[in-house]
Amino acid sequence: MTAREVISTLKRLGFVIRRRSGSHIRLVHREREDAGVTVSVHGGSDVSDMNLASILRQAGVTGEEFERARRGRK
Numbered sequence: 008m009t010a011r012e013v014i015s016t017l018k019r020l021g022f023v024i025r026r027r028s029g030s031h032i033r034l035v036h037r038e039r040e041d042a043g044v045t046v047s048v049h050g051g052s053d054v055s056d057m058n059l060a061s062i063l064r065q066a067g068v069t070g071e072e073f074e075r076a077r078r079g080r081k
Contacts, residue, residue: 010048019076
């Protein structure tokens with residue numbers, strides 16, 4: 008999964024882009040200020056499983072929740 012797909016899915020989960028610095032995009036949740044995520048965007052390369060796990064941990068969402076949002080289901 009590319010970083011753009013990860014960001015798109017996080018947006019479906021209520022995150023918005025706060026800032027961009029070089030190849031890193033910082034997102035925060037609209038309602039939970041303590042939920043902030045940094046996603047590294049490097050061209051069209053895929054996000055590693057380890058990085059995705061870190062992103063989900065930062066976001067406070069489970070893999071199941073993320074996958075449902077990615078597929079467009081609630």
